[in-house]
Amino acid sequence: MLRVEDLSAFYDKAQILRGINLKVDRGEVVAVLGPNGAGKTTLLRSICGLVRTKGSIVFAGKEISNLKPHERIRLGISICPEGRRLFPNMTVEDNLKVGALLEECDDRLRYVYSLFPKLKERRNQLVKTMSGGEQQMVAIGRALMSNPKLILLDEPSMGLAPIVVEKIAKALKRIKEDLGISILIVEQNISLAFEVADRAYVLVKGEIVKEGSIEEMQDLEKKYFEI
Numbered sequence: 001m002l003r004v005e006d007l008s009a010f011y012d013k014a015q016i017l018r019g020i021n022l023k024v025d026r027g028e029v030v031a032v033l034g035p036n037g038a039g040k041t042t043l044l045r046s047i048c049g050l051v052r053t054k055g056s057i058v059f060a061g062k063e064i065s066n067l068k069p070h071e072r073i074r075l076g077i078s079i080c081p082e083g084r085r086l087f088p089n090m091t092v093e094d095n096l097k098v099g100a101l102l103e104e105c106d107d108r109l110r111y112v113y114s115l116f117p118k119l120k121e122r123r124n125q126l127v128k129t130m131s132g133g134e135q136q137m138v139a140i141g142r143a144l145m146s147n148p149k150l151i152l153l154d155e156p157s158m159g160l161a162p163i164v165v166e167k168i169a170k171a172l173k174r175i176k177e178d179l180g181i182s183i184l185i186v187e188q189n190i191s192l193a194f195e196v197a198d199r200a201y202v203l204v205k206g207e208i209v210k211e212g213s214i215e216e217m218q219d220l221e222k223k224y225f226e227i
């Protein structure tokens with residue numbers, strides 16, 4: 001579904017990512033784990049076309065590295081950005097609708113509400129009055145509204161208590177089962193990734209230093225995250 005080959009990314013002259021190779025198969029959940037500043041957000045922004053890159057990005061069989069961000073979205077890539085980036089003074093439902101293609105809106109809204117019944121109850125509430133976990137549900141819901149083939153999740157567990165992270169993990173598993181879409185999660189919080197991901201990569205200082213099954217990542221915390 002997604003294949004990134006020898007990808008480098010730059011802000012002006014500063015090179016942030018070096019020779020990244022990774023793939024996400026259809027229906028697969030893949031995690032990219034890395035400490036703060038490793039380049040996780042830059043990686044997702046590169047896939048969306050928001051950063052200058054070199055190298056190849058193939059999505060659904062098509063080279064997309066020269067396409068504009070909106071063209072990539074139209075092909076079926078959706079992002080749930082770091083820090084959620086919701087509209088705080090709009091209602092839950094209006095925030096969700098922002099992510100939708102008009103003709104599919106009602107169906108998608110129904111699905112998001114079945115996934116997160118609490119959002120249905122609170123659909124007319126302003127987003128700024130919701131808890132962090134509920135806001136993350138809105139952000140994930142919004143990313144689903146365009147009926148994507150691939151969703152990119154930027155640290156969905158950020159700032160959330162473990163019990164809320166658990167809820168988000170359950171929702172991601174259900175999305176995988178119900179929709180069979182591909183999911184790429186970047187995280188510092190290893191526990192969420194361990195719960196939902198099929199495979200993982202470790203990103204440190206702009207380079208992939210390890211890849212493998214989730215089981216192979218058990219000693220990760222000591223090795224890469226406490227330095």
Ligand SMILES: Nc1ncnc2c1ncn2[C@@H]1O[C@H](COP(=O)(O)OP(=O)(O)O)[C@@H](O)[C@H]1O
Pocket residue numbers: 011014016034035036037038039040041042043
């Ligand atoms: N807009 C930007 N301009 C210049 N440098 C940036 C910009 N955004 C991020 N960086 C730098 O790129 C590196 C990786 O950042 P980022 O991708 O946000 O890491 P992570 O998401 O893993 O914390 C950091 O050194 C950061 O300072």
Ligand SMILES: [Mg+2]
Pocket residue numbers: 040041042082154155
């Ligand atoms: Mg980040």
